[in-house]
Amino acid sequence: MSNTQKFSLSMRLFHWAMAALIISMLAAGLLMVRSLEPWQLTILTVHKAFGVVAAVLVIARLVNRFFHQIPALPNDLSNLQKFVAQAAHWLLYLLLFAMPISGYLMQYFAARPADVFGWFRLPAALNVDIQTYALFRELHGWLALALVALVALHIAAALHHHFIRKDNVLKSML
Amino acid sequence: MKKRYLALLLTPIAGVAAQQLSEQAPKVTAQQFVNLQQGETAHPGFRRAHAKGICVTGEFRSNGKLVEYSEASLFETGAIPFTGRFSVAGNNPTAPDLKAPVRSFALSFATSSTEQWRIAMNTPPVMAVKDPHTFYQQIQAIQAGSEAIQAFFAEHPETSEFLNWKAQYQPSGSFAAEIYNSINAFYLVNSAGEKQAVRWAMQPSVAVSADNLEGVDALHEEITHRVAKENVVFDWVFTLANDEDDENNPTQAWPDSRKQIIAGQVVITAVTPQLEGECHGINYDPLVLPTGIEATRDPILRARSAAYAESYRRRAKEALMGELEEPGNE
Numbered sequence: 157m158s159n160t161q162k163f164s165l166s167m168r169l170f171h172w173a174m175a176a177l178i179i180s181m182l183a184a185g186l187l188m189v190r191s192l193e194p195w196q197l198t199i200l201t202v203h204k205a206f207g208v209v210a211a212v213l214v215i216a217r218l219v220n221r222f223f224h225q226i227p228a229l230p231n232d233l234s235n236l237q238k239f240v241a242q243a244a245h246w247l248l249y250l251l252l253f254a255m256p257i258s259g260y261l262m263q264y265f266a267a268r269p270a271d272v273f274g275w276f277r278l279p280a281a282l283n284v285d286i287q288t289y290a291l292f293r294e295l296h297g298w299l300a301l302a303l304v305a306l307v308a309l310h311i312a313a314a315l316h317h318h319f320i321r322k323d324n325v326l327k328s329m330l
Numbered sequence: 331m332k333k334r335y336l337a338l339l340l341t342p343i344a345g346v347a348a349q350q351l352s353e354q355a356p357k358v359t360a361q362q363f364v365n366l367q368q369g370e371t372a373h374p375g376f377r378r379a380h381a382k383g384i385c386v387t388g389e390f391r392s393n394g395k396l397v398e399y400s401e402a403s404l405f406e407t408g409a410i411p412f413t414g415r416f417s418v419a420g421n422n423p424t425a426p427d428l429k430a431p432v433r434s435f436a437l438s439f440a441t442s443s444t445e446q447w448r449i450a451m452n453t454p455p456v457m458a459v460k461d462p463h464t465f466y467q468q469i470q471a472i473q474a475g476s477e478a479i480q481a482f483f484a485e486h487p488e489t490s491e492f493l494n495w496k497a498q499y500q501p502s503g504s505f506a507a508e509i510y511n512s513i514n515a516f517y518l519v520n521s522a523g524e525k526q527a528v529r530w531a532m533q534p535s536v537a538v539s540a541d542n543l544e545g546v547d548a549l550h551e552e553i554t555h556r557v558a559k560e561n562v563v564f565d566w567v568f569t570l571a572n573d574e575d576d577e578n579n580p581t582q583a584w585p586d587s588r589k590q591i592i593a594g595q596v597v598i599t600a601v602t603p604q605l606e607g608e609c610h611g612i613n614y615d616p617l618v619l620p621t622g623i624e625a626t627r628d629p630i631l632r633a634r635s636a637a638y639a640e641s642y643r644r645r646a647k648e649a650l651m652g653e654l655e656e657p658g659n660e
Contacts, residue, residue, distance in 0.1 A: 190636070194633075266642075277444035284611040290649060
Protein backbone atom coordinates (compact mmCIF):
# COMPACT_ATOMS: atom_id res chain seq x y z
CA MET A 157 0.00 0.00 0.00
CA SER A 158 1.51 3.29 -1.08
CA ASN A 159 1.06 6.35 1.06
CA THR A 160 0.60 8.47 -2.12
CA GLN A 161 -3.14 8.93 -2.59
CA LYS A 162 -3.12 11.39 -5.44
CA PHE A 163 -1.05 12.08 -8.53
CA SER A 164 1.16 15.15 -8.03
CA LEU A 165 -0.23 18.50 -9.15
CA SER A 166 2.14 18.66 -12.13
CA MET A 167 1.08 15.18 -13.26
CA ARG A 168 -2.60 16.07 -12.95
CA LEU A 169 -2.06 19.26 -14.95
CA PHE A 170 -0.21 17.36 -17.67
CA HIS A 171 -2.95 14.74 -17.75
CA TRP A 172 -5.89 17.11 -18.13
CA ALA A 173 -4.14 19.56 -20.47
CA MET A 174 -3.18 16.69 -22.76
CA ALA A 175 -6.64 15.15 -22.48
CA ALA A 176 -8.17 18.40 -23.80
CA LEU A 177 -5.51 18.69 -26.49
CA ILE A 178 -5.77 15.08 -27.67
CA ILE A 179 -9.56 15.08 -27.87
CA SER A 180 -9.49 18.39 -29.81
CA MET A 181 -6.78 17.08 -32.14
CA LEU A 182 -8.64 13.83 -32.85
CA ALA A 183 -11.89 15.70 -33.51
CA ALA A 184 -10.15 18.26 -35.74
CA GLY A 185 -8.29 15.53 -37.62
CA LEU A 186 -11.37 13.43 -38.31
CA LEU A 187 -13.34 16.53 -39.35
CA MET A 188 -10.74 18.25 -41.54
CA VAL A 189 -10.14 15.25 -43.79
CA ARG A 190 -13.81 15.41 -44.82
CA SER A 191 -14.81 19.06 -44.76
CA LEU A 192 -14.81 21.38 -47.77
CA GLU A 193 -15.74 24.43 -45.66
CA PRO A 194 -13.62 27.61 -45.63
CA TRP A 195 -12.41 26.93 -42.07
CA GLN A 196 -10.84 23.64 -43.19
CA LEU A 197 -7.52 25.34 -44.03
CA THR A 198 -7.47 27.09 -40.65
CA ILE A 199 -8.10 23.85 -38.73
CA LEU A 200 -5.51 22.03 -40.82
CA THR A 201 -2.88 24.69 -40.05
CA VAL A 202 -3.73 24.75 -36.33
CA HIS A 203 -3.78 20.92 -36.15
CA LYS A 204 -0.21 20.74 -37.50
CA ALA A 205 1.02 23.49 -35.14
CA PHE A 206 -0.58 21.84 -32.09
CA GLY A 207 1.01 18.58 -33.17
CA VAL A 208 4.35 20.17 -32.26
CA VAL A 209 2.89 21.25 -28.89
CA ALA A 210 1.66 17.68 -28.26
CA ALA A 211 5.08 16.22 -29.08
CA VAL A 212 6.83 18.64 -26.67
CA LEU A 213 4.23 18.01 -23.94
CA VAL A 214 4.48 14.23 -24.07
CA ILE A 215 8.28 14.38 -23.70
CA ALA A 216 8.00 16.84 -20.80
CA ARG A 217 5.29 14.70 -19.23
CA LEU A 218 7.34 11.54 -19.39
CA VAL A 219 10.38 13.30 -17.90
CA ASN A 220 8.17 14.71 -15.13
CA ARG A 221 6.75 11.25 -14.43
CA PHE A 222 10.18 9.89 -13.48
CA PHE A 223 10.50 12.51 -10.75
CA HIS A 224 7.24 11.67 -9.04
CA GLN A 225 5.77 8.76 -7.13
CA ILE A 226 2.65 7.26 -8.64
CA PRO A 227 -0.31 6.05 -6.53
CA ALA A 228 -0.40 2.26 -6.42
CA LEU A 229 -3.24 0.41 -8.14
CA PRO A 230 -5.93 -0.87 -5.74
CA ASN A 231 -4.93 -4.06 -3.93
CA ASP A 232 -8.08 -5.92 -4.90
CA LEU A 233 -7.05 -5.99 -8.58
CA SER A 234 -5.75 -9.31 -9.85
CA ASN A 235 -2.23 -9.50 -11.29
CA LEU A 236 -3.73 -9.82 -14.74
CA GLN A 237 -5.84 -6.68 -14.26
CA LYS A 238 -2.79 -4.80 -13.00
CA PHE A 239 -0.80 -5.93 -16.01
CA VAL A 240 -3.55 -4.88 -18.44
CA ALA A 241 -3.86 -1.49 -16.72
CA GLN A 242 -0.12 -0.87 -16.99
CA ALA A 243 0.11 -2.12 -20.57
CA ALA A 244 -2.78 0.13 -21.61
CA HIS A 245 -1.05 3.15 -20.10
CA TRP A 246 2.26 2.47 -21.80
CA LEU A 247 0.38 1.89 -25.06
CA LEU A 248 -1.24 5.31 -24.59
CA TYR A 249 2.20 6.89 -24.18
CA LEU A 250 3.42 5.05 -27.27
CA LEU A 251 0.51 6.41 -29.33
CA LEU A 252 1.05 9.92 -27.96
CA PHE A 253 4.56 9.75 -29.47
CA ALA A 254 3.54 7.94 -32.65
CA MET A 255 0.76 10.38 -33.57
CA PRO A 256 2.87 13.56 -33.93
CA ILE A 257 5.81 11.63 -35.41
CA SER A 258 3.70 9.94 -38.13
CA GLY A 259 1.91 13.23 -38.76
CA TYR A 260 5.17 15.06 -39.21
CA LEU A 261 6.67 12.36 -41.44
CA MET A 262 3.65 12.35 -43.80
CA GLN A 263 4.10 16.11 -44.20
CA TYR A 264 7.86 15.65 -44.60
CA PHE A 265 7.61 13.12 -47.44
CA ALA A 266 4.81 15.07 -49.18
CA ALA A 267 7.28 18.02 -49.12
CA ARG A 268 4.87 20.27 -47.20
CA PRO A 269 6.61 22.52 -44.64
CA ALA A 270 4.20 23.07 -41.73
CA ASP A 271 3.84 26.54 -40.25
CA VAL A 272 3.93 26.64 -36.42
CA PHE A 273 1.89 29.64 -35.20
CA GLY A 274 3.86 31.91 -37.55
CA TRP A 275 6.97 31.41 -35.36
CA PHE A 276 8.83 28.96 -37.58
CA ARG A 277 8.26 26.25 -40.15
CA LEU A 278 9.02 22.57 -39.79
CA PRO A 279 11.43 21.47 -42.50
CA ALA A 280 10.21 19.07 -45.18
CA ALA A 281 11.90 17.06 -47.94
CA LEU A 282 12.66 19.07 -51.09
CA ASN A 283 11.33 16.30 -53.31
CA VAL A 284 8.18 14.27 -52.74
CA ASP A 285 8.36 10.54 -51.97
CA ILE A 286 4.77 9.49 -52.63
CA GLN A 287 5.09 5.88 -51.41
CA THR A 288 6.70 6.82 -48.09
CA TYR A 289 4.07 9.56 -47.77
CA ALA A 290 1.37 6.90 -48.28
CA LEU A 291 2.91 4.70 -45.56
CA PHE A 292 2.87 7.47 -42.94
CA ARG A 293 -0.50 8.86 -44.11
CA GLU A 294 -2.18 5.48 -43.61
CA LEU A 295 -0.28 4.90 -40.36
CA HIS A 296 -1.39 8.30 -39.01
CA GLY A 297 -5.01 7.42 -39.80
CA TRP A 298 -4.89 3.94 -38.23
CA LEU A 299 -3.03 5.16 -35.14
CA ALA A 300 -5.66 7.87 -34.70
CA LEU A 301 -8.41 5.22 -34.67
CA ALA A 302 -6.39 3.11 -32.23
CA LEU A 303 -6.00 6.16 -30.00
CA VAL A 304 -9.75 6.86 -30.11
CA ALA A 305 -10.38 3.26 -29.01
CA LEU A 306 -7.76 3.38 -26.25
CA VAL A 307 -9.01 6.74 -24.93
CA ALA A 308 -12.54 5.32 -24.84
CA LEU A 309 -11.25 2.27 -22.91
CA HIS A 310 -9.31 4.56 -20.55
CA ILE A 311 -12.41 6.66 -19.79
CA ALA A 312 -14.59 3.57 -19.38
CA ALA A 313 -12.06 2.04 -16.97
CA ALA A 314 -11.88 5.26 -14.92
CA LEU A 315 -15.69 5.37 -14.64
CA HIS A 316 -15.79 1.66 -13.81
CA HIS A 317 -13.35 2.20 -10.94
CA HIS A 318 -15.29 5.16 -9.66
CA PHE A 319 -18.90 4.01 -9.93
CA ILE A 320 -18.75 0.22 -9.83
CA ARG A 321 -15.66 -0.64 -7.83
CA LYS A 322 -16.00 2.61 -5.84
CA ASP A 323 -12.22 2.91 -5.33
CA ASN A 324 -9.79 5.83 -5.36
CA VAL A 325 -8.49 5.51 -8.95
CA LEU A 326 -10.44 8.33 -10.63
CA LYS A 327 -10.14 10.62 -7.58
CA SER A 328 -6.36 10.25 -7.60
CA MET A 329 -6.31 12.17 -10.91
CA LEU A 330 -8.79 14.91 -9.87
CA MET B 331 -41.93 21.10 -19.92
CA LYS B 332 -43.58 18.80 -22.42
CA LYS B 333 -43.74 21.56 -24.98
CA ARG B 334 -40.03 22.18 -24.69
CA TYR B 335 -39.22 18.51 -25.44
CA LEU B 336 -41.54 18.60 -28.39
CA ALA B 337 -39.77 21.69 -29.71
CA LEU B 338 -36.40 19.94 -29.31
CA LEU B 339 -37.69 16.95 -31.25
CA LEU B 340 -38.82 19.19 -34.08
CA THR B 341 -35.53 21.12 -34.30
CA PRO B 342 -33.81 18.80 -36.82
CA ILE B 343 -36.88 18.78 -39.05
CA ALA B 344 -37.02 22.57 -38.99
CA GLY B 345 -33.30 22.66 -39.81
CA VAL B 346 -33.69 20.47 -42.87
CA ALA B 347 -36.68 22.51 -44.04
CA ALA B 348 -34.76 25.76 -43.57
CA GLN B 349 -31.88 24.45 -45.64
CA GLN B 350 -34.18 23.44 -48.48
CA LEU B 351 -35.94 26.79 -48.38
CA SER B 352 -32.68 28.71 -48.55
CA GLU B 353 -31.89 26.94 -51.87
CA GLN B 354 -28.31 26.30 -50.85
CA ALA B 355 -26.61 23.32 -52.39
CA PRO B 356 -26.54 20.39 -49.92
CA LYS B 357 -23.19 20.03 -48.19
CA VAL B 358 -20.83 17.43 -49.65
CA THR B 359 -17.63 15.98 -48.20
CA ALA B 360 -14.19 15.74 -49.79
CA GLN B 361 -14.81 11.98 -50.19
CA GLN B 362 -18.09 12.52 -52.06
CA PHE B 363 -16.41 15.11 -54.24
CA VAL B 364 -13.52 12.85 -55.22
CA ASN B 365 -15.91 9.91 -55.74
CA LEU B 366 -17.80 12.02 -58.25
CA GLN B 367 -14.60 13.11 -60.00
CA GLN B 368 -13.16 9.62 -60.29
CA GLY B 369 -16.40 8.19 -61.67
CA GLU B 370 -17.43 4.55 -61.57
CA THR B 371 -14.09 3.11 -62.62
CA ALA B 372 -11.09 4.61 -60.87
CA HIS B 373 -7.70 4.44 -62.57
CA PRO B 374 -5.41 3.16 -59.79
CA GLY B 375 -2.36 5.28 -59.12
CA PHE B 376 -3.57 8.25 -61.17
CA ARG B 377 -4.94 11.64 -60.16
CA ARG B 378 -8.75 11.57 -59.81
CA ALA B 379 -8.99 14.81 -61.78
CA HIS B 380 -6.67 15.91 -64.60
CA ALA B 381 -5.35 12.35 -64.76
CA LYS B 382 -3.66 12.75 -68.14
CA GLY B 383 -0.63 14.98 -68.26
CA ILE B 384 3.07 15.40 -68.86
CA CYS B 385 5.93 16.53 -66.62
CA VAL B 386 7.91 19.63 -67.50
CA THR B 387 10.96 21.22 -65.89
CA GLY B 388 12.54 24.62 -66.26
CA GLU B 389 13.07 27.82 -64.33
CA PHE B 390 11.35 31.03 -63.35
CA ARG B 391 13.46 34.06 -64.22
CA SER B 392 12.35 36.78 -61.82
CA ASN B 393 12.88 40.46 -62.65
CA GLY B 394 12.46 41.57 -59.03
CA LYS B 395 9.38 43.73 -59.64
CA LEU B 396 7.24 41.99 -57.00
CA VAL B 397 9.78 42.29 -54.18
CA GLU B 398 7.99 45.35 -52.76
CA TYR B 399 4.69 43.39 -52.66
CA SER B 400 5.80 39.99 -51.36
CA GLU B 401 8.43 38.51 -49.09
CA ALA B 402 8.54 35.29 -51.13
CA SER B 403 12.20 34.71 -51.99
CA LEU B 404 11.17 33.51 -55.44
CA PHE B 405 10.45 37.12 -56.48
CA GLU B 406 13.99 38.33 -55.83
CA THR B 407 15.90 38.92 -59.07
CA GLY B 408 17.32 35.62 -60.28
CA ALA B 409 16.36 32.18 -61.55
CA ILE B 410 14.70 29.36 -59.60
CA PRO B 411 13.94 25.87 -60.93
CA PHE B 412 10.49 24.27 -60.96
CA THR B 413 8.82 20.91 -61.56
CA GLY B 414 5.62 21.46 -63.52
CA ARG B 415 2.90 19.59 -65.32
CA PHE B 416 0.64 20.20 -68.29
CA SER B 417 -2.63 18.27 -68.21
CA VAL B 418 -6.13 17.97 -69.60
CA ALA B 419 -9.31 17.82 -67.51
CA GLY B 420 -10.91 14.46 -66.80
CA ASN B 421 -10.42 11.26 -64.81
CA ASN B 422 -9.00 9.14 -67.65
CA PRO B 423 -5.20 8.95 -68.08
CA THR B 424 -5.63 7.86 -71.73
CA ALA B 425 -8.41 10.27 -72.78
CA PRO B 426 -8.11 12.01 -76.16
CA ASP B 427 -6.33 15.35 -75.60
CA LEU B 428 -8.48 17.40 -77.95
CA LYS B 429 -11.82 16.46 -76.37
CA ALA B 430 -10.97 17.94 -72.98
CA PRO B 431 -12.72 21.27 -72.36
CA VAL B 432 -10.02 22.56 -70.00
CA ARG B 433 -6.23 22.50 -70.14
CA SER B 434 -4.03 23.03 -67.12
CA PHE B 435 -0.55 24.04 -66.06
CA ALA B 436 0.81 23.30 -62.59
CA LEU B 437 4.06 24.44 -60.98
CA SER B 438 6.01 23.37 -57.91
CA PHE B 439 8.83 25.50 -56.53
CA ALA B 440 10.92 23.80 -53.84
CA THR B 441 12.78 26.91 -52.69
CA SER B 442 14.14 25.45 -49.44
CA SER B 443 13.33 22.85 -46.78
CA THR B 444 10.84 25.31 -45.25
CA GLU B 445 9.50 27.08 -48.36
CA GLN B 446 7.43 25.36 -51.05
CA TRP B 447 4.96 26.84 -53.51
CA ARG B 448 2.47 24.75 -55.49
CA ILE B 449 0.41 26.38 -58.20
CA ALA B 450 -2.49 24.92 -60.20
CA MET B 451 -3.80 26.93 -63.15
CA ASN B 452 -6.51 26.36 -65.75
CA THR B 453 -7.50 27.89 -69.08
CA PRO B 454 -10.75 29.54 -67.85
CA PRO B 455 -10.13 32.85 -66.03
CA VAL B 456 -13.09 32.38 -63.65
CA MET B 457 -15.09 29.61 -61.97
CA ALA B 458 -18.70 29.04 -62.99
CA VAL B 459 -19.81 28.90 -59.33
CA LYS B 460 -18.83 30.30 -55.96
CA ASP B 461 -18.69 27.36 -53.58
CA PRO B 462 -17.68 23.68 -53.61
CA HIS B 463 -21.19 22.33 -52.99
CA THR B 464 -22.62 24.09 -56.04
CA PHE B 465 -19.51 23.01 -57.97
CA TYR B 466 -20.42 19.43 -57.08
CA GLN B 467 -23.87 19.96 -58.62
CA GLN B 468 -22.23 21.46 -61.72
CA ILE B 469 -20.06 18.33 -62.19
CA GLN B 470 -23.14 16.14 -61.64
CA ALA B 471 -24.95 18.13 -64.35
CA ILE B 472 -22.00 17.83 -66.75
CA GLN B 473 -21.98 14.06 -66.23
CA ALA B 474 -25.77 13.88 -66.73
CA GLY B 475 -25.57 15.41 -70.20
CA SER B 476 -26.28 18.60 -72.13
CA GLU B 477 -29.88 19.10 -70.99
CA ALA B 478 -28.91 18.89 -67.33
CA ILE B 479 -26.02 21.29 -67.74
CA GLN B 480 -28.19 23.80 -69.65
CA ALA B 481 -30.72 23.66 -66.82
CA PHE B 482 -27.93 24.08 -64.27
CA PHE B 483 -26.55 27.19 -65.97
CA ALA B 484 -30.07 28.64 -66.28
CA GLU B 485 -30.62 28.23 -62.53
CA HIS B 486 -27.27 29.80 -61.64
CA PRO B 487 -26.87 33.36 -62.93
CA GLU B 488 -23.40 33.60 -61.36
CA THR B 489 -22.17 31.35 -64.19
CA SER B 490 -22.57 34.11 -66.83
CA GLU B 491 -18.95 35.30 -66.93
CA PHE B 492 -17.72 31.74 -67.25
CA LEU B 493 -20.20 31.12 -70.08
CA ASN B 494 -19.07 34.28 -71.89
CA TRP B 495 -15.48 33.07 -71.70
CA LYS B 496 -16.51 29.61 -72.93
CA ALA B 497 -18.41 31.04 -75.90
CA GLN B 498 -15.39 32.92 -77.25
CA TYR B 499 -12.63 30.44 -76.24
CA GLN B 500 -10.76 28.88 -79.15
CA PRO B 501 -8.52 25.99 -78.05
CA SER B 502 -5.03 26.43 -79.48
CA GLY B 503 -2.84 23.74 -81.04
CA SER B 504 -0.36 23.60 -78.17
CA PHE B 505 -0.01 23.54 -74.40
CA ALA B 506 2.56 26.29 -75.06
CA ALA B 507 -0.01 28.64 -76.63
CA GLU B 508 -2.69 28.75 -73.92
CA ILE B 509 -3.27 31.36 -71.23
CA TYR B 510 -3.32 29.70 -67.79
CA ASN B 511 -5.12 31.46 -64.93
CA SER B 512 -4.85 31.24 -61.13
CA ILE B 513 -8.69 31.70 -61.13
CA ASN B 514 -8.77 32.10 -57.33
CA ALA B 515 -7.19 35.17 -55.76
CA PHE B 516 -4.33 35.19 -53.23
CA TYR B 517 -2.63 37.84 -51.13
CA LEU B 518 0.91 39.02 -51.69
CA VAL B 519 2.30 39.96 -48.25
CA ASN B 520 5.40 42.16 -47.95
CA SER B 521 7.89 42.47 -45.10
CA ALA B 522 5.81 45.31 -43.56
CA GLY B 523 2.82 42.93 -43.41
CA GLU B 524 0.87 44.80 -46.11
CA LYS B 525 -1.50 42.61 -48.11
CA GLN B 526 -2.37 42.99 -51.78
CA ALA B 527 -5.01 40.75 -53.36
CA VAL B 528 -3.85 39.39 -56.73
CA ARG B 529 -4.71 36.96 -59.46
CA TRP B 530 -2.17 35.83 -61.99
CA ALA B 531 -1.93 34.35 -65.45
CA MET B 532 0.73 32.71 -67.61
CA GLN B 533 0.74 34.52 -70.95
CA PRO B 534 2.14 32.48 -73.86
CA SER B 535 4.80 33.80 -76.22
CA VAL B 536 3.66 31.76 -79.24
CA ALA B 537 0.40 31.38 -81.17
CA VAL B 538 -0.32 27.89 -82.53
CA SER B 539 -3.30 26.91 -84.68
CA ALA B 540 -5.18 23.70 -83.84
CA ASP B 541 -5.92 23.00 -87.51
CA ASN B 542 -3.41 20.24 -88.24
CA LEU B 543 -3.61 18.44 -84.92
CA GLU B 544 -4.86 14.88 -84.70
CA GLY B 545 -4.54 11.78 -82.56
CA VAL B 546 -5.31 10.79 -78.99
CA ASP B 547 -2.07 12.29 -77.68
CA ALA B 548 -1.93 15.28 -80.04
CA LEU B 549 -1.06 17.88 -77.41
CA HIS B 550 1.39 15.63 -75.58
CA GLU B 551 3.27 14.87 -78.82
CA GLU B 552 3.22 18.51 -79.89
CA ILE B 553 4.75 19.79 -76.63
CA THR B 554 7.38 17.02 -76.63
CA HIS B 555 8.52 17.94 -80.17
CA ARG B 556 8.37 21.67 -79.41
CA VAL B 557 10.50 21.54 -76.25
CA ALA B 558 13.06 19.33 -78.02
CA LYS B 559 13.58 22.22 -80.46
CA GLU B 560 13.13 25.35 -78.34
CA ASN B 561 12.31 26.59 -74.85
CA VAL B 562 8.66 27.32 -74.12
CA VAL B 563 8.26 30.74 -72.48
CA PHE B 564 5.38 32.34 -70.58
CA ASP B 565 5.17 35.80 -69.03
CA TRP B 566 3.98 35.56 -65.42
CA VAL B 567 1.49 38.41 -65.17
CA PHE B 568 -0.01 39.53 -61.84
CA THR B 569 -3.22 41.56 -61.71
CA LEU B 570 -3.66 43.72 -58.58
CA ALA B 571 -7.16 44.10 -57.13
CA ASN B 572 -8.40 47.44 -55.85
CA ASP B 573 -11.04 48.15 -53.20
CA GLU B 574 -13.95 47.56 -55.57
CA ASP B 575 -12.92 43.99 -56.35
CA ASP B 576 -14.11 41.00 -54.32
CA GLU B 577 -11.12 38.69 -53.97
CA ASN B 578 -13.34 36.00 -52.42
CA ASN B 579 -15.58 35.60 -55.47
CA PRO B 580 -14.03 33.37 -58.14
CA THR B 581 -16.89 33.87 -60.63
CA GLN B 582 -16.10 37.54 -61.32
CA ALA B 583 -13.09 38.71 -63.30
CA TRP B 584 -11.56 42.06 -62.38
CA PRO B 585 -11.66 44.93 -64.91
CA ASP B 586 -8.90 45.15 -67.54
CA SER B 587 -7.97 48.57 -66.16
CA ARG B 588 -6.44 47.05 -63.00
CA LYS B 589 -2.70 47.40 -62.55
CA GLN B 590 -0.70 44.51 -64.00
CA ILE B 591 2.88 43.57 -63.21
CA ILE B 592 5.01 41.08 -65.13
CA ALA B 593 7.08 39.29 -62.48
CA GLY B 594 9.33 37.53 -64.97
CA GLN B 595 9.34 34.59 -67.37
CA VAL B 596 8.52 30.94 -66.79
CA VAL B 597 10.84 28.99 -69.12
CA ILE B 598 10.27 25.31 -69.85
CA THR B 599 13.42 23.50 -70.94
CA ALA B 600 12.53 19.79 -70.73
CA VAL B 601 9.57 17.41 -70.97
CA THR B 602 9.22 13.91 -69.42
CA PRO B 603 6.33 11.38 -69.63
CA GLN B 604 4.43 11.73 -66.35
CA LEU B 605 5.13 8.27 -64.91
CA GLU B 606 8.88 8.81 -65.41
CA GLY B 607 8.92 12.41 -64.17
CA GLU B 608 9.09 14.06 -60.77
CA CYS B 609 5.68 15.73 -61.25
CA HIS B 610 3.73 12.48 -60.84
CA GLY B 611 4.40 12.27 -57.09
CA ILE B 612 3.46 15.90 -56.41
CA ASN B 613 0.11 17.02 -55.05
CA TYR B 614 -0.33 20.40 -56.73
CA ASP B 615 -2.42 21.71 -53.83
CA PRO B 616 -2.61 25.48 -54.39
CA LEU B 617 -2.73 26.03 -50.63
CA VAL B 618 0.90 24.96 -50.20
CA LEU B 619 2.23 28.51 -50.03
CA PRO B 620 5.57 30.12 -49.17
CA THR B 621 6.08 32.98 -46.71
CA GLY B 622 4.83 36.11 -48.51
CA ILE B 623 1.78 34.49 -50.18
CA GLU B 624 -1.51 33.83 -48.36
CA ALA B 625 -4.88 32.32 -49.23
CA THR B 626 -8.02 34.45 -49.51
CA ARG B 627 -11.36 33.35 -48.01
CA ASP B 628 -12.63 32.28 -51.46
CA PRO B 629 -14.71 29.15 -50.59
CA ILE B 630 -13.62 27.33 -53.75
CA LEU B 631 -9.94 27.93 -52.99
CA ARG B 632 -10.44 26.88 -49.37
CA ALA B 633 -12.11 23.63 -50.45
CA ARG B 634 -9.22 22.61 -52.67
CA SER B 635 -6.81 21.39 -49.97
CA ALA B 636 -9.19 18.73 -48.59
CA ALA B 637 -10.28 17.53 -52.04
CA TYR B 638 -6.71 17.37 -53.41
CA ALA B 639 -5.61 15.58 -50.22
CA GLU B 640 -8.29 12.89 -50.66
CA SER B 641 -7.34 12.29 -54.31
CA TYR B 642 -3.65 12.23 -53.33
CA ARG B 643 -4.23 9.84 -50.44
CA ARG B 644 -6.04 7.38 -52.72
CA ARG B 645 -3.43 7.31 -55.44
CA ALA B 646 -0.51 7.35 -52.99
CA LYS B 647 -1.94 4.27 -51.27
CA GLU B 648 -2.40 2.60 -54.66
CA ALA B 649 1.21 3.43 -55.54
CA LEU B 650 2.36 1.93 -52.21
CA MET B 651 0.35 -1.25 -52.82
CA GLY B 652 1.76 -1.55 -56.36
CA GLU B 653 -1.65 -1.15 -57.98
CA LEU B 654 -0.61 1.47 -60.49
CA GLU B 655 -0.92 0.03 -63.97
CA GLU B 656 0.59 1.76 -66.93
CA PRO B 657 -2.34 2.13 -69.30
CA GLY B 658 -2.02 1.03 -72.90
CA ASN B 659 -3.54 3.30 -75.51
CA GLU B 660 -6.41 1.17 -76.72
